[in-house]
Amino acid sequence: MASSSRRLQTKPVITCLKSVLLIYTFIFWFSGIILLAVGIWGKVSLEVYFFLLNEKASNVPYVLIGAGMVITLLGTFGCFATCRGSTWMLKLYAMFLTLVFLVVLVAAVLGFVFRHEIKDSFKKNYEHAVKTYNGTKDERSKAVDNIQKTLHCCGVVNFTDWRTSDQFKQKGIPTSCCKPSENCTEEVLKDLAKARGKVYEHGCFSLVIQTMDSEMGIVAGISFGTACFQLIGIFLACCLSRSITNNQYEMV
Secondary structure (H helix, E strand, O other), rough: OOOHHHHHHHHHHOOOOOHHHHHHHHHHHHHHHHHHHHHHHHHHHHHHEEEEEOOHHHHHHHHHHEEEEEEEEHHHHHHHHHHHHHHHHHHHHHHHHHHHHHHHHHHHHHHOOHHHHHHHHHHHHHHHHHHHOOOOOOOHHHHHHHHHHHHHHOOOOOOHHHHHOHHHOOOOOOOOEOOOOOOHHHHHHOOOOEEEOOOEEEOHHHHHHHHHHHHHHHHHHEEEHHHHHHHHHHHHHHHHHHHHHOOOOOOO
């Protein structure tokens, strides 16, 4: 009789835990959609910068897209496990949340630790791309043109960096350095003195780093927030599973 009374008293607690976990799981599922969208946005928005980084760094958007898809599927599984009230499914859900939390956290920490290495890698690759620039014949040269047009910059540190490039010896500074209001003839582009004022004088490296820092800051913030948010789900899933087990409660 006492056991039956205690079980009846715990029903509201378990029902409350179930409701809270369902709300959490929906938010978690929605965060997966956001992470997926951020990954796609990063791929489109930062593609020109990632192209001039090493291969590992260029895979960051794909990692975010993959993580978003995993979180979305995991959220769906968590909703099903909560509705069923299955202890083993809830424990499995908590275990998956723990794994995803650790993966995202390690990725965020590694990105922070190696951020200077990433910047150095970009600078070296950008300097090489400027030195070997050949117009529209390869993707690296197209990436350089896109960056210069988009950020209104020229060269690595400043526009005189083109002086040592193969492009300058043949045709001068690329037309992507030209200000829209100026008429940059080949004669002007081949003379640094005449080009001053007609082309963007500031280098691209500092502007690229500022752009990447601001946009990657958004990506990192969302990723880290999603990782920490999973701790709540792990706690709720474990509490609900333990409550169901201790009270031998079966949900229909």
